Amino acid sequence: NAGVTQTPKFQVLKTGQSMTLQCAQDMNHNSMYWYRQDPGMGLRLIYYSASEGTTDKGEVPNGYNVSRLNKREFSLRLESAAPSQTSVYFCASGRDREGEQYFGPGTRLTVT
Amino acid sequence: AQTVTQSQPEMSVQEAETVTLSCTYDTSESDYYLFWYKQPPSRQMILVIRQEAYKQQNATENRFSVNFQKAAKSFSLKISDSQLGDAAMYFCAYRRGAGSYQLTFGKGTKLSVIP
Numbered sequence: 043n044a045g046v047t048q049t050p051k052f053q054v055l056k057t058g059q060s061m062t063l064q065c066a067q068d069m070n071h072n073s074m075y076w077y078r079q080d081p082g083m084g085l086r087l088i089y090y091s092a093s094e095g096t097t098d099k100g101e102v103p104n105g106y107n108v109s110r111l112n113k114r115e116f117s118l119r120l121e122s123a124a125p126s127q128t129s130v131y132f133c134a135s136g137r138d139r140e141g142e143q144y145f146g147p148g149t150r151l152t153v154t
Numbered sequence: 155a156q157t158v159t160q161s162q163p164e165m166s167v168q169e170a171e172t173v174t175l176s177c178t179y180d181t182s183e184s185d186y187y188l189f190w191y192k193q194p195p196s197r198q199m200i201l202v203i204r205q206e207a208y209k210q211q212n213a214t215e216n217r218f219s220v221n222f223q224k225a226a227k228s229f230s231l232k233i234s235d236s237q238l239g240d241a242a243m244y245f246c247a248y249r250r251g252a253g254s255y256q257l258t259f260g261k262g263t264k265l266s267v268i269p
Contacts, residue, residue, distance in 0.1 A: 073255055075255070075257075082261060083261065084158075084245060084259035084260055084261045084262055085199075085245070085257070085259045086259075087256050087257070090255050090256065092255055100256060101256070130197065132199060134199075136255070138255070140187075140204075141187035141189075141204065141206075141249050141251075142187070142189060142201050142204050143201075143257055144201065145191075145198065145199035145200075147196075147197070147198055148197050148198070148199075
């Protein structure tokens with residue numbers, strides 16, 4: 043059982059470049075999430091998708107776009123990367139009623 | 155907006171001893187969930203334990219237990235018989251009840267286990 047998978051694990055971008063982070067889950071969860079983790083800040087929600095076909099902004103959405111491709115997959119796109127987007131990005135999926143979320147292994151992104 | 159506060163940036167415990175990590179939260183909701191997540195150096199976020207606000211009984215999972223004080227808005231994690239593998243960052247998290255999806259995290263407590 044793979045759970046939540048993310049690709050890539052590491053990425054280095056130059057300012058202004060674009061990229062897409064991929065996430066997939068095999069737990070048949072309706073909800074999926076993207077967080078970023080910065081030193082001393084805990085995790086902050088970027089975007090979430092409560093179900094296939096819907097997406098909503100979280101706490102820090104500026105500079106990002108998302109696509110819920112199907113029930114399994116939820117991607118995060120940086121159209122024009124900035125050094126402030128250097129962070130570790132986590133994808134998660136969740137069981138709605140029970141509340142908990144299960145996380146992928148994370149992507150460490152550096153923007154120079 | 156809900157806030158979650160972990161007042162201990164770092165803690166240490168001797169192997170086989172017991173340690174308690176503190177967490178307080180601020181909410182006006184009556185229906186919500188609380189969680190503790192563990193993040194070892196591998197950076198994988200691992201769910202340790204969950205607590206539903208409507209349950210008075212404190213949750214337990216093997217060596218991990220919580221002390222949930224709803225009126226005081228306090229949710230501490232007790233780790234018994236600490237092991238070297240318990241060394242990690244621990245994050246407290248809050249989520250409103252049905253109809254809401256966002257987890258609000260505290261800033262974390264770094265736990266060191268001394269052999």
